[in-house]
Amino acid sequence: MTIKLHHLGYSRSTRIIWLLEEAGIEYELIEHHRNPATNRSQDDLKAVHPLAKAPAVEVDGRTMVESSAIIEYLLETRGDGKLSVAAGQSDxxxxxxxxxxxxxxxxxxxxxxxxxxxxxxxxxxxxxxxxxxxxxxxxxxxxxxxxxxxxxxxxxxxxxxxxxxxxxxxxxxxxxxxxxxxxxxxxxxxxxxxxxxxxxxxxxxxxxxxx
Ligand SMILES: N[C@@H](CCC(=O)N[C@@H](CS)C(=O)NCC(=O)O)C(=O)O
CATH class of the missing domain: 1.20.1050.10 (Glutathione S-transferase Yfyf (Class Pi); Chain A, domain 2)
Structure with a gap:
C-alpha cells in the first residue's frame, strides 16, 4: 500500500518528502496547515495522531511519528540499500x-x-x-x-x-x-x-x- 505522508507547512516533514524523493519511494502527500495565530498544528493533524506532530506517516498499518525512526524504518523496508548503512557494515x-x-x-x-x-x-x-x-x-x-x-x-x-x-x-x-x-x-x-x-x-x- 502507498505510504501516506502527513506534511505540515514549515516543518520537519519536509525531511521525509526529501527522503522519499531521493530514494524514489512512492507516496501520497497530505497537507496540513499551522494555525496562523499560534503557529501550532490543528485538529486535522490531531485526527491523524494524538500528538498532532509532523512528520506523521501512515505505513504498514500504523501511523508513525518521529523523523529519525521514520527515516530508519522507511529506508530499512523500502530503501533498497539507498541512503543508509546496513547492519554489519563498518559505518x-x-x-x-x-x-x-x-x-x-x-x-x-x-x-x-x-x-x-x-x-x-x-x-x-x-x-x-x-x-x-x-x-x-x-x-x-x-x-x-x-x-x-x-x-x-x-x-x-x-x-x-x-x-x-x-x-x-x-x-x-x-x-x-x-x-x-x-x-x-x-x-x-x-x-x-x-x-x-x-x-x-x-x-x-x-x-x-x-x-
Ligand atoms: N522529534 C520530532 C519532532 C516533531 C515536531 O515537533 N514537529 C513540529 C514541526 S517541525 C510540529 O509538529 N509542530 C506542531 C505542533 O507541535 O503544534 C520529530 O523529529 O519528528
Whole structure:
C-alpha cells in the first residue's frame, strides 16, 4: 500500500518528502496547515495522531511519528540499500549515531535558541544552558565536517537529511557564520535536486518572518 505522508507547512516533514524523493519511494502527500495565530498544528493533524506532530506517516498499518525512526524504518523496508548503512557494515554505528544525534541532542537547544526571542527570551536558561549547548554542538558538527562532504561515508544518507533541517535553521540566524564547514555542507545539501524538489512540493522550511 502507498505510504501516506502527513506534511505540515514549515516543518520537519519536509525531511521525509526529501527522503522519499531521493530514494524514489512512492507516496501520497497530505497537507496540513499551522494555525496562523499560534503557529501550532490543528485538529486535522490531531485526527491523524494524538500528538498532532509532523512528520506523521501512515505505513504498514500504523501511523508513525518521529523523523529519525521514520527515516530508519522507511529506508530499512523500502530503501533498497539507498541512503543508509546496513547492519554489519563498518559505518553502521556512526550512521545510527548521526541519524539519532540530530533529534536526540541537537534539536532542543537549537529550537530553544530560535524560539526564545519570540516568547520574550528564555531568562537564565539562555545563558546557563542554551547558548553553551548551541555553540558546543555546532562546533562539534563543524569540526566533524572538516574534509567531509557528508556526515557518514562518501554519500548522502538519512543522517544528513535529518541534520539539514536543524543546520538550515541555525544558518538562518547566523550561527554558521564562523563555522565554514557546516555552512558549506548545508549549502551543498540545499543545492541537491532532491532537496529542491522537496521544497517545491512542501514549501520552504521556515516562513519569511523567521528570517
Ligand atoms: N522529534 C520530532 C519532532 C516533531 C515536531 O515537533 N514537529 C513540529 C514541526 S517541525 C510540529 O509538529 N509542530 C506542531 C505542533 O507541535 O503544534 C520529530 O523529529 O519528528
Amino acid at each position: 553502521r554505528s556512526a550512521y545510527l549515531e548521526w541519524l539519532h544525534f540530530a533529534e536526540g541532542t541537537v534539536a532542543m537547544p537549537i529550537l530553544l535558541k530560535l524560539l526564545g526571542p519570540r516568547f520574550g527570551g528564555l531568562g537564565d536558561v539562555q545563558q546557563a544552558f542554551v547558548d553553551g549547548e548551541v555553540h558546543k554542538l555546532l562546533d562539534y558538527i563543524n569540526a566533524h565536517l572538516d574534509g567531509r562532504q557528508y556526515l557518514v561515508g562518501d554519500g548522502l544518507t538519512g543522517a544528513d537529511i535529518n541534520m539539514e533541517y536543524l543546520l538550515e535553521l541555525a544558518n538562518l540566524v547566523g550561527l554558521l557564520e564562523n563555522r565554514p564547514h557546516a555552512k558549506a555542507y548545508v549549502n551543498r545539501l540545499m543545492a541537491r535536486p532532491g532537496y529542491k524538489k522537496a521544497i517545491e512540493i512542501g514549501g520552504p522550511l521556515t516562513p519569511p518572518m523567521a528570517k
